Amino acid sequence: MSSSSQLQPVLDRIDADFDNSLERLFALLRIKSISADPAFAGDCKAAADHLAGDIATLGFATEVRPTAGHPAIVATSNGNGGAHVLFYGHYDVQPVDPLNLWHRPPFEPAVTDHADGRKIIVARGAEDDKGQLMTFVEACRAWKSVTGSLPLDITIVIEGEEEIGSKNFVPFLEANKKDLHADFALVCDTGMWDRNTPAITTSLRGLVYDEVRIKAANRDLHSGIFGGGAQNPIRVLTRILGSLHDDNGHITLPGFYDGVKDLPPDILAQWKNLNLTPESFLKPIGLSIPAGEKDRLLIEQVSSRPTCDINGIIGGYTGEGSKTVIPAEASAKVSFRLVEGQEPAKIRKTFRDYVTARLPADCRAEFTDHSNAPAIALDWNMKPLAAARRALTEEWGKDAVLMGSGASIPIVADFKKTLGLDTVLVGFGLDDDNIHSPNEKYDLRSFHKGIRSWARILSAFADAPR
Known part of the structure; x- marks a missing residue:
């Protein structure tokens, strides 16, 4: 019997059992699995044990396995043959500070009314990522x-350190490679285009995050005595940083755009029809004019084009009142979001060479590497992508959008590098879900239709040619 002929009873079961699905999610949300704080290490272990126990009731061979940090879960179940997928999620959550901004206790989940009448699930982890991963489990x-x-055939792997950079997860993947083989991976840690339009994320920007510190004199100097004669690191630093973009928003590093490709014409046409405007995207945050490349659509600027941003700058006296000094040093943190075709190591070297070449006499630069990850782009024509898109379109009644994400999800690159797997990214989060912030939420409809969507996607994968 084909999976498609069995699908409707499965969807009916999801609807009938939804209240129980919600209670199972609530049980997971009550566990304070904050990975960043060692005080909650026991809670992280409790979350892993809880999830493993629940998944085991579905007939999965399930283990909680140690890592150098918080434990991970590996669960495998043989289905009706055909494709074998690896589903990834994470049970750890962000800290809840500042607690006083929460409208209710962050680990006491509840369904409440949104200001616009929607029903929402409010709790830390409601969307990122407990609610999302439970759509697949349900x-x-x-x-x-x-x-x-x-x-x-399905293998589920769930980690407990995504919110702190998955620093122990790549070694875990290497050590457990034989148990994590699959045809492709699935990740439910992304979002929809809007409340009614499903989406598949087909590209993720990579990241280079560098810190530059420019030093001059051997101590802070009195600006009345040394001003005009001594080199000022803040002036040197800001001049260099200010030259990283030209008047049209292009990044000026030599060779920065080498290898960067334009979107396929049909995808660009689809994105134009989405009509992302400054009015809809920038006005809610108090802005009005796109600041990126002037010859690109706003949606390209934030989704598919590389960027350079100065994330922090420090130098001299920054306390209350005045202190007339020429500082001995000044520093800045600079990040580059990269797209397919750009190599993080090359971009980092180009940036450092660019800074060093512009240093005047009596100045020197020191650099610190904070992060790097390559960009990821799926083959627009890969069969699992088409199957997932059809399933989402059937569930939501609107064509699923193939969209690029301006963010980076390093685990996707890790799956490719370590396991050789491409990843299909399907999620049901919304822009107003307040992930990483107080009053995190997950739309009740996102949770319900997310479960139904995964049921359809699994059926579509089963019936599609390998």
């Missing part, structure tokens, strides 16, 4: 409940 539960099996 879809598997419905398939098992109705048919007694899964429509395809």
Whole structure:
């Protein structure tokens, strides 16, 4: 029997069991699995044990496995053959500070009314990533409940350190490679285009994050005595930083755009039709004019074009009142979001060479590497992508958008490098979900239709040619 012929009873089961699905999510949300704070290490272990126990009830061979930090879960179940997928999620959450800005206790989940009438789930982790990963788990539960099996082979891997950079996860992938083989990976840690339009994220920008510190004199100097004669690191630094962009918003590093490709014409046409405007995107944050490349659409500027941003700058006296000094040093943190075709190591070297070449006499520069990750871009024509897109379109009644994300999700690059897997990114988050902020939420509709969407996607994967 084909999976598609069994799909409707599975969807009916999801609807009938939704209140129980919500309570299972609430049980997970009550666990204070804050990975950044060692005081919550026990809670992280409790979250892993809780999830592993729940997944095991679905017939998965499930283990909680140690890492050098918080434990990870590996769960495998053989379905009806065909494709084998690896689903990834994370159970750890961000700290809740500042606590006084929460409207209710962050680990006491509840369904409440949004200001515009929507029903929302409010709790830390409601969207990122407990609510998202449970959409997949609940879809598997419905398939098992109705048919007694899964429509395809599934391995689930869930980590507990995503919010602190997954620093122990790549070694974990290497050590567990034989148990994580699959045809492709699935990640549910992204969002929709809007409340009614599903999306598949087909590209992620990479990241180079560098810190530059420019030093001159051997101590801070009195500006009345030395002003005009001594080199000022703040002036040197800001002159260099100010030259990183030209008047049209282009980045001036030599060779920066080498290898950068334009969007396929059909995708660019689709993005134009989405009509992302300064009015809709910038006005809510108090801005009005796009600041990127003037010859590019706003949606390209934030989704598919490389960027350079100065994220912090320090130098001299910054306390209350005045202190007339020429500082001995000044520093800045600079990040580059990269796209396919750009190599992080090359961009980092180009930036450092650019700074060093512009240093006057009596100045020297020191650099610190804070982060780097390559950009990821899927083959627009890969079969799993087309199958997932059809399933999402059927569930939501609107064509699923293939969209680029301006953010970086390093695990996607890790899957490619370590396991050789491409990743299909499907998520149901919304821009106003307040992830990493007080009053994090997940739309009740996102949770419900997210479960139904994954049920459809699993069916589509099972019926698609490998």
